[in-house]
Amino acid sequence: MKLYVIAVCCLFTFCRTEEAKLNFLSEKINNFTLELLFFSNSSSNGANLVISPVTVWTSLIVLEVGATGDIQRQIGRAIRVASSSFRKGNLTSDFNAFIKNHEIQSPHLDLQKVSGIFIDKNRLPEMDFFQEALKYKTTFIPLDVLDPVKIKNDLKKLQAHFNTLKLINDDDLHLENDMMLPYSALYYKGLWTYHFDTHFTTKKPFYDDNGNKIGEVDMMYNRHTFSNVNIDILQAHAVELPFANDNKLSMMVFLPYAGVSLHDAFKNFAKTSFSEVFDEFQQTVSATESPKEILVVMPKIRTKSRINLRNTLENMGVYDLFDTERYISLPKMAKRPIYVKKFIHKVEIDLNEEGVTKSEAMNSVIGTRVGGLTFIANRPFVYFVVEKITKTIMFCGFYVVPT
Incomplete structure (x- = not known):
């Protein structure tokens, strides 16, 4: 009987721990979402607007992991995740529990999403950081920024390989040398x-x-x-x-x-x-x-939104990331400074x-x-x-x- 009670208590503790992990991120993402929606709407000029906050939040997590100093603190405040969460190793396990719960598969809906970072092929991240980004379901996609024709061809190959990347078109990829482009997208059609x-x-x-x-x-x-x-x-x-x-x-x-x-x-x-x-x-x-x-x-509701979130994120306090006067340093991501000019977010829904x-x-x-x-x-x-x-x-x- 005593062993049974101990087993039940352990199971209860485990369930509460898993629930706590899910609630931990859910609350942070929802608070981030409301602020993101408010400032995005302020920049939408009175048009209909739809956003996918989880994909944006995920891309920002990866940028925070790669940053230090003021940039890391600014992103952390915006997404409600302090850098100490990375040092303690809590965030990765919490994120995995969260994402696993949100991997919805159903014959009654069409859900496509992508969280990625397009980057100059000469600015590829360190391998350790590349592996870290994968933990957050984010992929780095190298492009030859000096060859627009090759960018189009590479994108077609990517679209053929990754169904979700059909949400991306080459008009979004006007990259410059030494430039990095965070990109998130979602398509949803539900019954x-x-x-x-x-x-x-x-x-x-x-x-x-x-x-x-x-x-x-x-x-x-x-x-x-x-x-x-x-x-x-x-x-x-x-x-x-x-x-x-x-x-x-x-x-x-x-x-x-x-x-x-x-x-x-x-x-x-x-x-x-x-x-x-x-x-x-x-x-x-x-x-x-x-x-x-x-x-x-x-x-x-049939809405397509394509937003450069730069102004929105600057209004949320993430401004050093887009400082046009200087290149930024993301030392955990790449050895050489890099330039971030825009943050593209696309969502399409059909209800x-x-x-x-x-x-x-x-x-x-x-x-x-x-x-x-x-x-x-x-x-x-x-x-x-x-x-x-x-x-x-x-x-x-x-x-x-x-x-």
Whole structure:
């Protein structure tokens, strides 16, 4: 009996340790995500925006590992990981546990992602550092920066070998001598658990924060018992739309209350954390005795974002990395100083009516029922695709103009 108790206690301790590793990085990545989204939106000139924070965070981790001094401290503050985490050896094991939990494989989604660093072939990193970068799922890709034709040919070969690199095109690779280009990208297309009915998709007006019509967009309709609550601290109504992947991924859409701008609603995250909002959402839903159907009306989301994150990262305090007055030294990465001019981030998402489960009465329910709860996203909103076990934001975006 005593041995049984000891075994149970050891198992509990192990589980708590693994959970702590996941939560450790999830909280840091989510805090980084909210700041990254805020400053990226400030530079987007009012366009729709989508970002993949985990791929950006991963690339920055590798740069922090290769840096020293002020550059290392600036990156560490931005991504919420101090250099002491590397010295103690904790981060690698935590990261491996985190990534393993996020390697989602499902016939119901198309998820492609890449985190890499293109570099002048004459500035290849030290072998020890190359191996260190691989621990963080980041690859160095050497290019002949003096030969644009060869860059195109090399890229085609890479695209044929690595499916994810189809997210990269040669227009992104205007490299200069002695230059390094961090690059992250993600493509996502997921199937809903409960699909939107294509028969009811129609052009409808889309409004700005002040209620002015700014265009029309294809609006999708779906009536189901979706989890939905009012999050007063954010001044927003939230709804959760699950993806068909064993309840591991879902989209959370936050629509500001009437009269509240998206900018003001999003700034309210400064008063709380995403994890706390997620927990409040789930607790409120669990406390609801009888879930009610809600009619969700929202645009198709087909967004492509290509962003140079330089301005965003400088606003987050990472400025020495992009100092145009001097070459930077990343002594753990390369013996010779190198130049970083831009940090390219590309994301493409395609979310339409498709799903894998359909109620036989779906058409008649949407067509004939009047009244009840509604969630009509016909004005600017923010959305997050969340890995629910760790509450990690996989990607997120602002939808502000009809497309």
